[in-house]
Amino acid sequence: MSRAGDVWLLYQRELRSALREKNILLYSLLVPALLYPCILWLIFSADSLVRGTLEQTPSRVAMVGLPPHHARLETELVEAGEFSLTSRPQEESLRGLQQGRFDLVAVFQPGPHGEMGVRLVYDGSRLHSKIARDRMQQVLERYRDLRLEELARQLAAADEQLQLLWVKPVNHASESQVGRFLLSILLPMAMIVVMGMGGLYPAVDSTAGERERSTWETLLTTAASRDDVVLAKYLYVVSVIAFSGLLNLAALYTCVYAVLEPMEGVTISLPWSSLPVLLGGTLLLAMFMAAGMMVPASFARTFQQGQSLSTPFYAVTILPTVLVADPSVQFTTTLACIPVLNAALAFREAIAGHLLWPQLLISLSVLLLCVVVSLWVARRVLAYEDVVLGTYGGSFWTFFRQRLLKRS
Numbered sequence: 001m002s003r004a005g006d007v008w009l010l011y012q013r014e015l016r017s018a019l020r021e022k023n024i025l026l027y028s029l030l031v032p033a034l035l036y037p038c039i040l041w042l043i044f045s046a047d048s049l050v051r052g053t054l055e056q057t058p059s060r061v062a063m064v065g066l067p068p069h070h071a072r073l074e075t076e077l078v079e080a081g082e083f084s085l086t087s088r089p090q091e092e093s094l095r096g097l098q099q100g101r102f103d104l105v106a107v108f109q110p111g112p113h114g115e116m117g118v119r120l121v122y123d124g125s126r127l128h129s130k131i132a133r134d135r136m137q138q139v140l141e142r143y144r145d146l147r148l149e150e151l152a153r154q155l156a157a158a159d160e161q162l163q164l165l166w167v168k169p170v171n172h173a174s175e176s177q178v179g180r181f182l183l184s185i186l187l188p189m190a191m192i193v194v195m196g197m198g199g200l201y202p203a204v205d206s207t208a209g210e211r212e213r214s215t216w217e218t219l220l221t222t223a224a225s226r227d228d229v230v231l232a233k234y235l236y237v238v239s240v241i242a243f244s245g246l247l248n249l250a251a252l253y254t255c256v257y258a259v260l261e262p263m264e265g266v267t268i269s270l271p272w273s274s275l276p277v278l279l280g281g282t283l284l285l286a287m288f289m290a291a292g293m294m295v296p297a298s299f300a301r302t303f304q305q306g307q308s309l310s311t312p313f314y315a316v317t318i319l320p321t322v323l324v325a326d327p328s329v330q331f332t333t334t335l336a337c338i339p340v341l342n343a344a345l346a347f348r349e350a351i352a353g354h355l356l357w358p359q360l361l362i363s364l365s366v367l368l369l370c371v372v373v374s375l376w377v378a379r380r381v382l383a384y385e386d387v388v389l390g391t392y393g394g395s396f397w398t399f400f401r402q403r404l405l406k407r408s
């Protein structure tokens with residue numbers, strides 16, 4: 001059989017073994033498909049539930065010193081239907097606010113010419129108190145407008161004369177641009193985290209796991225060469241990582257679409273121009289992550305040891321992606337030189353509809369270089385028989401210092 005046939009046969013063997021392994025199915029299929037979409041759905045559902053409950057709960061407000069000639073303000077508050085009003089002395093009201101019996105204390109301070117000041121005392125550590133403050137401010141602004149209209153009529157002035165500054169907000173972004181911005185914040189980081197999570201288990205299982213089950217030596221005795229065996233395992237891990245990322249992308253997009261599309265002013269859509277960036281970046285990241293996790297795990301004799309050796313690589317590569325959630329972080333040529341982070345930023349900009357070609361080309365070159373270096377290191381490692389057979393007693397970093405650096 002040709003070398004390509006050997007690799008394909010071994011690749012199929014790895015896939016069949018993966019489908020029989022429940023942990024691989026869990027971390028590579030169920031987690032990407034359900035974890036982050038479910039978390040996102042729970043967040044939006046909980047937020048909607050809390051907001052709906054708070055909107056139906058009246059704010060408990062203590063009124064202190066409301067002047068009689070401003071009794072109309074109390075009428076406005078009652079008609080709003082959002083307040084439970086009571087009149088108390090100031091000291092008693094403040095104690096009630098501290099004890100949680102009141103959400104807000106409104107202290108009125110009348111002036112000599114009929115004007116009035118209002119001091120709103122609230123507890124910033126309680127959400128109900130902040131909501132009561134916002135509600136009261138809205139009613140006070142309406143009441144102030146009513147008083148100005150009454151004053152204008154008394155002075156025979158037109159309403160327009162009281163409006164010295166006209167403000168008209170205009171949203172320059174279209175509904176699809178708003179939707180793409182939300183997608184660009186939510187999707188890249190979750191997608192890359194799940195890729196690492198989905199690839200960690202198969203990367204360790206295909207190396208340290210084989211050795212722990214005592215099937216590694218048996219596999220090496222087949223007619224296929226050692227290089228073909230390792231290449232088939234590598235392609236299998238790359239496939240799992242890439243599939244996990246794309247599956248999570250599809251699941252997250254479906255969830256975000258279902259939650260945000262009904263909202264006014266938002267249209268959820270991915271630009272077609274982003275698909276090549278997403279697909280190509282996912283494949284390159286999968287190749288880099290697969291090599292980066294398999295090489296350390298190949299020094300372990302047990303699955304647990306392999307997990308311990310590979311987890312630092314996963315953590316170091318994933319941590320910088322938290323910057324993607326900050327819109328103020330720009331996709332500069334400097335950040336394009338940082339592996340994984342450059343892919344995350346490229347995903348973000350592509351989803352938002354911005355194709356920054358210089359940064360994209362730099363990111364492509366950096367990721368390709370990382371893949372080449374990772375495969376070169378893997379090739380050098382596999383040249384040592386004691387590493388392949390699992391008899392080497394040190395870790396990858398010890399091996400790197402003692403053998404790779406000396407030979408270089």
